[in-house]
Amino acid sequence: MAPKANPTIDRKAAQNKSALAENANVTYAPKRIRCGWGDLSLVEATLYAVEFAVKAFPRATHFYMLSGDCMPIKSAEYIHSFLDDNDADFIESFDYFESVGSRQA
Numbered sequence: 748m749a750p751k752a753n754p755t756i757d758r759k760a761a762q763n764k765s766a767l768a769e770n771a772n773v774t775y776a777p778k779r780i781r782c783g784w785g786d787l788s789l790v791e792a793t794l795y796a797v798e799f800a801v802k803a804f805p806r807a808t809h810f811y812m813l814s815g816d817c818m819p820i821k822s823a824e825y826i827h828s829f830l831d832d833n834d835a836d837f838i839e840s841f842d843y844f845e846s847v848g849s850r851q852a
Contacts, residue, residue, distance in 0.1 A: 774803040 767773040776799040780792040793812065800810050809830045813819065819826065830837075 774800070776800075 764775055776796050778795065780788055780795060782788040782792050796812075797810060800807070809827070811819075811823075811826065821829075
């Protein structure tokens with residue numbers, strides 16, 4: 748079941764899009780995918796966003812995926828330099844089932 752629309756989030760998204768309209772380094776995917784927390788729609792939206800970003804920025808070597816809850820603690824310049832200097836993928840993961848099992852033991 749798709750989550751209900753949130754007028755406050757939609758209004759803020761429109762304000763952000765308007766404020767960044769003149770920035771050539773920012774683009775928005777033309778299709779919005781309504782997502783719910785923990786829903787498969789998050790995967791669909793992420794894949795769609797990356798697909799569109801690759802088309803919009805074909806020379807890009809990295810894409811930073813931040814949610815509305817993420818706040819970078821380093822500058823974009825630092826992150827870019829770090830990724831250039833470390834030829835690796837950095838993906839944070841957490842094995843929920845492993846952690847639950849270890850607490851029950």
